[in-house]
Amino acid sequence: MKMMIHGNRLRQSFPFTILLGLFGLLSLTVNAQTDISKGIFAKGQLGPAENFTGKAWNTGLVPQDSTLTTLVGNVYFEPGARSNWHTHPAGQILIITDGAGYHQIQGQPRQKLKKGDVVSCPPDVPHWHGASEKTGMQQLYIVPNTEKGIVKWMQAVTDTEYQDKKK
Amino acid sequence: MKMMIHGNRLRQSFPFTILLGLFGLLSLTVNAQTDISKGIFAKGQLGPAENFTGKAWNTGLVPQDSTLTTLVGNVYFEPGARSNWHTHPAGQILIITDGAGYHQIQGQPRQKLKKGDVVSCPPDVPHWHGASEKTGMQQLYIVPNTEKGIVKWMQAVTDTEYQDKKK
Numbered sequence: 001m002k003m004m005i006h007g008n009r010l011r012q013s014f015p016f017t018i019l020l021g022l023f024g025l026l027s028l029t030v031n032a033q034t035d036i037s038k039g040i041f042a043k044g045q046l047g048p049a050e051n052f053t054g055k056a057w058n059t060g061l062v063p064q065d066s067t068l069t070t071l072v073g074n075v076y077f078e079p080g081a082r083s084n085w086h087t088h089p090a091g092q093i094l095i096i097t098d099g100a101g102y103h104q105i106q107g108q109p110r111q112k113l114k115k116g117d118v119v120s121c122p123p124d125v126p127h128w129h130g131a132s133e134k135t136g137m138q139q140l141y142i143v144p145n146t147e148k149g150i151v152k153w154m155q156a157v158t159d160t161e162y163q164d165k166k167k
Numbered sequence: 168m169k170m171m172i173h174g175n176r177l178r179q180s181f182p183f184t185i186l187l188g189l190f191g192l193l194s195l196t197v198n199a200q201t202d203i204s205k206g207i208f209a210k211g212q213l214g215p216a217e218n219f220t221g222k223a224w225n226t227g228l229v230p231q232d233s234t235l236t237t238l239v240g241n242v243y244f245e246p247g248a249r250s251n252w253h254t255h256p257a258g259q260i261l262i263i264t265d266g267a268g269y270h271q272i273q274g275q276p277r278q279k280l281k282k283g284d285v286v287s288c289p290p291d292v293p294h295w296h297g298a299s300e301k302t303g304m305q306q307l308y309i310v311p312n313t314e315k316g317i318v319k320w321m322q323a324v325t326d327t328e329y330q331d332k333k334k
Contacts, residue, residue, distance in 0.1 A: 068311050
């Protein structure tokens with residue numbers, strides 16, 4: 001009798017444990033392949049095509065003002081997306097909070113970026129930044145001393161430049 | 168015969184599916200209760216007891232310099248930990264990247280903070296920030312215009328102030 005009860009319970013709970021098992025595998029998969037597009041901040045607005053190649057989503061976090069004189073925001077670059085070449089009159093700080101990408105200062109090798117990396121770019125030096133080919137990038141930007149200006153946009157980053165084929 | 172095979176398979180796979188099921192529940196639990204202490208950046212150094220109540224771990228990300236004039240770093244506040252009251256000669260920006268906590272400007276109500284929140288504190292105004300009682304907080308700080316100074320430390324935040332019992 002006990003065996004029968006056990007058998008019945010086993011059969012009844014079998015689909016449920018299978019379901020839980022699949023859930024376990026699914027959770028593992030989700031953990032391993034985090035969705036980079038779901039960042040800490042709102043996704044924001046699509047950056048204009050004249051300044052970006054591919055899709056870059058910008059959300060402002062601290063607006064320009066005369067007290068803190070510091071502009072802060074977040075950009076999510078979809079895989080393959082990058083900014084045009086550009087300069088900041090007072091420089092820029094980038095903080096990578098998720099994913100992977102690149103930063104390049106004109107005349108220097110392309111630099112790989114990953115979650116936790118921090119970049120300082122000097123004033124008036126042309127640079128570009130963006131996601132890697134296959135993984136997006138979540139990036140906080142800090143523009144200091146905004147009384148000197150914010151950004152001067154330049155030409156697009158070509159595929160050859162992006163892929164760093166000269167190296 | 169088919170039924171027997173099915174029965175055997177069922178019995179053999181039962182412990183495995185139970186294990187997978189438990190794994191599923193565990194993964195869900197881990198997802199729901201992320202370890203706030205494991206942030207994007209290095210944990211860094213323990214803040215000195217004369218400036219902090221409880222354990223606050225600081226890691227510098229952008230050092231003070233004369234070009235960007237902007238200091239950036241990350242603090243992980245353990246549950247219950249908070250800064251002393253203090254002022255910044257040029258103000259401060261806080262960006263909460265994980266967990267939960269509080270920020271209070273002197274003379275104003277205590278403000279709750281959670282992942283994704285951004286705080287701007289004006290120059291020379293006493294304030295404090297820290298984790299909630301039960302959940303730690305990961306916080307980026309930006310100190311602009313460091314040529315004006317970084318921080319002036321004041322008295323500790325009492326338990327009464329921390330718990331905001333006057334409200």
